[in-house]
Amino acid sequence: MNIPTPAATRTLTCRAVLFDMDGTLVDSTAVVEEVWGEFAARYGLDIAEILRTSHGVQAADTVRRFAPEGADVVALTEELGAMERVRTAGIIALPGAARLLCSLPAQAVALVTSADRTLADIRMDAAGLAMPATAVTADLVTRGKPHPEGYLMAAGLLGVKPDDAVVFEDAPAGIAAGVAAGIRTVAVGPNAGELPAGVLHIADYCAVTASVETDAAGRQLISFRL
Numbered sequence: 001m002n003i004p005t006p007a008a009t010r011t012l013t014c015r016a017v018l019f020d021m022d023g024t025l026v027d028s029t030a031v032v033e034e035v036w037g038e039f040a041a042r043y044g045l046d047i048a049e050i051l052r053t054s055h056g057v058q059a060a061d062t063v064r065r066f067a068p069e070g071a072d073v074v075a076l077t078e079e080l081g082a083m084e085r086v087r088t089a090g091i092i093a094l095p096g097a098a099r100l101l102c103s104l105p106a107q108a109v110a111l112v113t114s115a116d117r118t119l120a121d122i123r124m125d126a127a128g129l130a131m132p133a134t135a136v137t138a139d140l141v142t143r144g145k146p147h148p149e150g151y152l153m154a155a156g157l158l159g160v161k162p163d164d165a166v167v168f169e170d171a172p173a174g175i176a177a178g179v180a181a182g183i184r185t186v187a188v189g190p191n192a193g194e195l196p197a198g199v200l201h202i203a204d205y206c207a208v209t210a211s212v213e214t215d216a217a218g219r220q221l222i223s224f225r226l
Contacts, residue, residue: 009225010200010225010226011223011224011225011226012166012184012186012200012223012224012226013221013222013223014160014164014165014166014221014222014224015158015160015164015165015219015222016108016109016110016154016155016158016159016160016164016165016166017104017108017109017110017165017166017168017222018109018111018112018151018154018155018165018166018167018168018178018183019101019109019110019111019112019132019167019168020111020112020113020167020168020170020171020174021111021113021115021120021123022056022113022114022115022123022170023055023056023170023171023189024094024168024169024170024174024189025093025094025097025101025111025124025127025129025168026091026092026093026094026097026123026124026126026127026129027090027091027092027093027094027127028090028091028123029090030089030090030091031084031087031088031089031090031091032051032055032084033047033051034087035080035083035084035087036050036051036054036080038083039066039076039080040066043066043068045066050062053065055170055171055172055173055191056114056169056170056171056172056173056174057114057144057145057146057171057173058114058138058144058145059077059080059081059114059138060073060074060077060138061144063076063077063080081116081118081119084119085118085119085122088122088123088126091123091126091127092128093128093129094189094204094205095204095205096204096206096207096208097127097204097205098128098129099205100205100208100209101129101132103209103210103212104210104212105212105222106132106133107133107158108158108220108222109132109133109134109158110132110134110135110136110154110155110157110158111131111132111134111135111136111137111154112135112136112150112153113136113137113150114138114144114173114174115137115138116137116138116139117135117137117139117140120135120137134154134157134158136151136153136154136157140153141153145171145173145174145176145177146172146176146177147180148177148178148180148181148182150177151165151167151177151178151181151183152181155181155183162182162183163182163183163184165183165184166183166184166185166186166222166224167183167184167186168185168186168188169185169186169187169188169192170188170189170191170192171191172192172193172194175195175199176196179196179198179199184198185198185199185200186199186200186201186202186226187199187200187201187202188202188203188204188205189203189204200226202226207226208224208225208226209224210223210224210225211223211225
């Protein structure tokens with residue numbers, strides 16, 4: 001995918017920031033590919049196709065799509081989850097992620113991830129990142145990405161309207177969820193695919209800065225320079 005380098009710094013102003021986790025704040029690629037590779041090998045599946053479509057999607061949805069007919073989807077999903085929970089080698093934060101998170105008001109930040117809460121805690125800790133006080137994990141929603149439920153729930157928990165928030169996402173399913181929620185969305189990293197109209201792109205957070213101001217009504221405003 002060829003994404004043109006912007007000619008000038010871009011600015012986004014919002015009241016809340018919603019982050020995906022894997023691929024957006026945390027690089028867990030090695031673990032994800034290892035676990036799904038074992039799943040694919042067991043059933044003679046195309047690992048490239050699994051990885052192409054599973055990124056950003058709840059594990060149960062991927063198992064349901066690719067497992068052989070008659071397989072116990074619940075049991076397989078739990079088995080894969082157990083494998084992921086004990087494998088943390090190579091998990092790191094994306095460049096600039098820790099600095100950016102520390103610069104944001106805690107009450108204006110949420111994590112919205114397709115991982116369950118246990119796995120999210122493990123991976124954020126492995127990457128050396130503090131878990132936001134507001135987190136919408138797979139166990140809290142009935143419909144996973146690309147459905148917008150998670151992002152709409154997070155905006156509601158933070159007390160903001162969708163157009164007052166910004167989403168950071170790395171995968172097509174998550175980007176689609178942010179766009180469907182009516183939230184301005186920024187794609188992060190190399191795996192975003194073809195970007196919908198209006199979605200900005202950054203390689204990582206090294207050049208991203210955030211400043212916090214107070215408007216005339218005494219409410220906080222976050223301005224991102226991308």
